[in-house]
Amino acid sequence: MAEAGQSIAALATYLGVKAGKVTLDGRDKLPVVKGKTGTRRGLVSITKHLVRAAEKNSLLGNTAEDQAAVDQWLEYRVSQLDRCQGDKELAGVLKELNAYLADKVYFVNHTLSLADILLYYGLHTHFVGMPFYDKENYMHVSRWFDNVQHEKGLRQTFPYVHFLRTQIYDRMSH
Amino acid sequence: MASGTLYTYPGNFRAYKALIAAEYSGSKVTVDSSFVFGETNKSDDFLAKFPLGKVPAFESSSGDCIFESNAIAHYVGNSKLLGSSQKDQAQIQQWINFADNEILPASCTWVFPCLGITQYNKQETEKAKEQMKLALGVLNHYLQTRTFLVGERISQADIAVACNLLLAYQYVLDQNFRQAYTNVNRWFVTLINQPQFKKVIGDFKLCEKMAEFDAKKYAELHGGSGGKKEKEKKDKGSAQQQKQEPKQEKKKKEKPKEEEEEEDDDGIPREKESKDPFAQLPKGTFDMDAFKREYSNKDTLTEALPYLWEKFDKENYSIWFCEYKYPQELKLVFMTCNLVSGMFQRVDKMRKCAFGSMCIFGEDNNNTISGVWIWRGKDLAFLLSTDWQVDYESYTWTKLDPDTEETKTVVKEYLAWEGNFGGKKFNQGKIFK
Numbered sequence: 001m002a003e004a005g006q007s008i009a010a011l012a013t014y015l016g017v018k019a020g021k022v023t024l025d026g027r028d029k030l031p032v033v034k035g036k037t038g039t040r041r042g043l044v045s046i047t048k049h050l051v052r053a054a055e056k057n058s059l060l061g062n063t064a065e066d067q068a069a070v071d072q073w074l075e076y077r078v079s080q081l082d083r084c085q086g087d088k089e090l091a092g093v094l095k096e097l098n099a100y101l102a103d104k105v106y107f108v109n110h111t112l113s114l115a116d117i118l119l120y121y122g123l124h125t126h127f128v129g130m131p132f133y134d135k136e137n138y139m140h141v142s143r144w145f146d147n148v149q150h151e152k153g154l155r156q157t158f159p160y161v162h163f164l165r166t167q168i169y170d171r172m173s174h
Numbered sequence: 175m176a177s178g179t180l181y182t183y184p185g186n187f188r189a190y191k192a193l194i195a196a197e198y199s200g201s202k203v204t205v206d207s208s209f210v211f212g213e214t215n216k217s218d219d220f221l222a223k224f225p226l227g228k229v230p231a232f233e234s235s236s237g238d239c240i241f242e243s244n245a246i247a248h249y250v251g252n253s254k255l256l257g258s259s260q261k262d263q264a265q266i267q268q269w270i271n272f273a274d275n276e277i278l279p280a281s282c283t284w285v286f287p288c289l290g291i292t293q294y295n296k297q298e299t300e301k302a303k304e305q306m307k308l309a310l311g312v313l314n315h316y317l318q319t320r321t322f323l324v325g326e327r328i329s330q331a332d333i334a335v336a337c338n339l340l341l342a343y344q345y346v347l348d349q350n351f352r353q354a355y356t357n358v359n360r361w362f363v364t365l366i367n368q369p370q371f372k373k374v375i376g377d378f379k380l381c382e383k384m385a386e387f388d389a390k391k392y393a394e395l396h397g398g399s400g401g402k403k404e405k406e407k408k409d410k411g412s413a414q415q416q417k418q419e420p421k422q423e424k425k426k427k428e429k430p431k432e433e434e435e436e437e438d439d440d441g442i443p444r445e446k447e448s449k450d451p452f453a454q455l456p457k458g459t460f461d462m463d464a465f466k467r468e469y470s471n472k473d474t475l476t477e478a479l480p481y482l483w484e485k486f487d488k489e490n491y492s493i494w495f496c497e498y499k500y501p502q503e504l505k506l507v508f509m510t511c512n513l514v515s516g517m518f519q520r521v522d523k524m525r526k527c528a529f530g531s532m533c534i535f536g537e538d539n540n541n542t543i544s545g546v547w548i549w550r551g552k553d554l555a556f557l558l559s560t561d562w563q564v565d566y567e568s569y570t571w572t573k574l575d576p577d578t579e580e581t582k583t584v585v586k587e588y589l590a591w592e593g594n595f596g597g598k599k600f601n602q603g604k605i606f607k
Binding site for chain 2: 102103104105106109110111139142143144146147150163164165166
């Protein structure tokens, strides 16, 4: 779960704020940030605090529904994506996300939100090593991923992931 | 950053292209609120700047005058919208042209009859649907692996294509039709929900039920010269059509083919009880159809006219000369032409038992109409049906004696469209047959 710390640092850079020192606490390696205004525990509370500190509240959703939807996907990152054990569970998550993204460009309401950012950071390690066949299999996630990684200042030192525009595998035969 | 005034009527999807571009670039574009379509854009001042007199048209604060929506959008856009590399710019151009050439013609042909702007033509509409399917198919395939059309961000390409699809998505691309194009739908819905789009377009609702030709609206928009009776008739016609619609849909499910055959070319169901007002008059020996065939297919002077005088039935048919009463009100020749064709349309039901040749004389701002008519019966045929009485009172009608030489000359001149017409200068003629 080293990625949680990495995600927090990257988000802080993207937002242009200071993250403070992240420590991983306990057996679950829960990220903890001790700041002047108090101690925050857990990826969701830390990142949401950073967004508010950067005064980019629209990333958390503008309406109550959108805010709930963003929260839901942040929770999904922590409770589903980060807890994947092995390829099979990951495949389940990707399949689910693929179906969800089939008719959407962003996770919540037609615009980039914290949900997209944290899911992008969370999925990055998996996408780096992914063969083209799988990328094509999860077409909608791939398309979303490619779009998000082009957001200015978001990718930073994360390696650029290549996607093919043309289909090389005939989907009908599988 | 550009700033200036945009001239357009409200709700113009072409103007949207420029207004949305301005939202993205931050250009200050104000829509001229005093603009009146058909007046402002025909004024000398406007025409001096924009000789086409079309909108949208843009005048920048530095005095540049730009017409054509894509050019205006270019002017008020920024490098993010227009592409930074030459390759991106070319691709953006490609999609802008795609929007204008592949989508727009099909969209207009399909949607305009639904709004009553143009007349419905079944064949054309079907062709437009196919064309739309083709274009959406290409777009859908392309967007399978892409979020936006060029690069990974919204560009003028997206704005142009989405704006040209607005009408179609609003009126005709219903759930059923658009379900095959999920990638296009995703892309389109994302765009129209961007704050920059929303600010210009407002809340947009995707089509729920495919709109169909609106005969009533068409009549309202185009029935100006028709007078009251005409309008009443058309209203009745469309009410009847509405009544028939559910029935037609039901039938469509059962026997789609037969239903199609029942429809007229223009898709308007025929009026059920069309009693021919001529039926009450004796038939006589003169065969109107045969004469019209003769007139259409053979030489007028050497064959059709001798045929007419040989077969003409003086007892049951009559020949009339008419002249327009108010020539001083006639302006341009094409408008006079429209007046005549309008009359022909309105008396269309007379066609079976009447023949007429209307000639326009003179030139723009100095012209007149007169003509020769032949029909069954010894009196004015227009009195037979109230539907035919819109135009005839604007003419003086003189019955001609078929036996005199004068009549023969007049008829010859008007049917052959040559002669001296009593000194009037022949401009053009129209035949009612």
